[in-house]
Amino acid sequence: MSRPEKSAISSPSAAEAAGIAAHCRDLLAPLGTVRIRRMFGGHGIYLDxxxxxxxxxxxxxxxxxxxxxxxFRDAGCRPFEYETRDGRHTMSYWSAPEEAMETPEAMAPWALLASDSARRAAAASAGRQRRRRS
Structure with missing residues (x-):
């Protein structure tokens, strides 16, 4: 069985990744408490x-x-995709518009959309867990 091809996109160095994470923290900080955790070769971001x-x-x-x-689609963003032996997978995460990466004010409406999406997903998950326990 052959290995999946490596992405043509190169990963940033550790210093670059830390800088990107810090920039994202600065963009999101006006909206609430931001926590960033390393995971899966990247970072996960929590807001409140x-x-x-x-x-x-x-x-x-x-x-x-x-x-x-x-x-996100209308703004020209693209979905997060990854490849495994089973093929290409798309997750419910889309790139931020380029202009949103410039200032906290430009990021705010996009981060609020993401926060609302995460809140709905958490509520749906909690509902499924309650039904399983019943």
């Missing part, structure tokens, strides 16, 4: 204890759902 974003290969991807994904 909601998991709202990931940083992979130097790109910030924000949480989306059926309610918000069209806004």
């Amino acid at each position: 204890d909601l998991f709202i974003a990931i940083i992979a290969a130097g790109t910030l991807y924000l949480k989306t759902d059926a309610t918000s994904v069209e806004r």
Whole structure:
């Protein structure tokens, strides 16, 4: 069995990744408490204890759902995708618009969409868990 091809996108160095994470923290800080954790070769971002974003290969991807994904698509954003032996997988995280990466004010509406998507996902998950216990 052959290994999946490596992405043509190179991953940033550790110093570059730390700089990207710090920049994302600065962009999101006006909206609440930001925690960033290393995970899966990238970073996961929490805003007020909601998991709202990931940083992979130097790109910030924000949480989306059926309610918000069209806004990201219309802004020219792209989904987070990865490959495994089983093929290509797409997650419910989309890149932030380039202009949103410039200032906290430009990021705010996009981060709020991500936060709302994460809140809806958490509520749906809690509902499924309650039904399983019943």
